[in-house]
């Protein structure tokens with residue numbers, strides 16, 4: 001059994017401000033459209049594959065984009081703490097997307113490795129079924145977590161009571 005190649009790239013975008021309100025509106029201004037809503041972070045992935053002779057190669061390319069804030073020396077400690085809590089929750093949510101993509105790549109690798117002989121049609125059928133299934137799971141993951149909101153990945157101008 002071979003393992004798929006997994007390439008995870010981290011990217012950031014800058015968020016500016018020195019108050020909670022400024023940070024919240026800076027996030028809102030640059031938040032990416034993602035599925036049904038706008039999201040402060042986004043993970044995209046593509047899985048490519050090929051079967052040459054009896055060797056199947058699968059590669060997952062994953063890009064995780066999260067916000068980065070460089071606080072001034074005068075930023076209040078409370079805001080620093082709120083920011084790190086938010087970013088940690090956001091990262092945990094995005095990690096869920098990464099895990100789904102890696103799982104899909106492994107499932108595809110396993111399925112292609114198990115093909116008794118090179119059969120391009122069967123390989124294509126397996127790939128599209130495994131990748132469709134993964135996209136479906138990803139949609140459910142975002143629906144279940146409200147794009148991470150239920151995992152605490154929310155940064156609002158007002159202090160939440162939770």
Ligand SMILES: [Zn+2]
Nearest residue numbers: 097142147148
């Ligand atoms: Zn998400």
